[in-house]
Amino acid sequence: MKSWVEPMSDTLFAKIVSGEIPSEFIYEDEHCVAINDINPQAPTHVLVIPRKAIPKLSDAKPEDQALLGHLMLAVGKIAEQLGITDAFRVVVNNGADAGQTVFHLHLHIIAGRRFSEGQLARGFD
Numbered sequence: 001m002k003s004w005v006e007p008m009s010d011t012l013f014a015k016i017v018s019g020e021i022p023s024e025f026i027y028e029d030e031h032c033v034a035i036n037d038i039n040p041q042a043p044t045h046v047l048v049i050p051r052k053a054i055p056k057l058s059d060a061k062p063e064d065q066a067l068l069g070h071l072m073l074a075v076g077k078i079a080e081q082l083g084i085t086d087a088f089r090v091v092v093n094n095g096a097d098a099g100q101t102v103f104h105l106h107l108h109i110i111a112g113r114r115f116s117e118g119q120l121a122r123g124f125d
């Protein structure tokens with residue numbers, strides 16, 4: 001019988017991480033990969049995707065603490081690699097109502113355009 005919950009390995013990002021769907025990794029290490037977003041919201045829009053499939057940030061467990069820290073440090077390395085350490089924004093959409101469309105945790109790194117203060121919630125209905 002088919003479960004109503006899709007296995008986590010079926011997500012688009014699980015397939016990208018595993019290589020089943022070919023994608024150019026602009027960065028990769030033991031725990032994560034980074035790709036350019038297919039629909040960039042700014043001149044630089046990179047997705048940092050852990051190899052481990054955690055559907056969303058709020059599903060992370062205490063044993064994921066080191067991985068979450070690793071992702072943050074990877075963001076810094078990727079920003080340096082891209083020459084954008086001066087200004088970038090990191091976004092994690094958690095849940096459909098927050099705009100999450102792919103249920104495999106990922107961090108957006110967005111840069112190359114000026115972000116205004118106090119505009120974090122723009123785009124909410």
Ligand code: AMP
Nearest residue numbers: 035036037038039093099100101102103
């Ligand atoms: P989110 O809405 O936070 O779940 O982010 C999912 C992101 O994945 C969106 O910004 C999409 O543009 C991006 N995306 C969807 N399919 C692909 C793909 N094949 N390669 C790269 N980025 C993708």
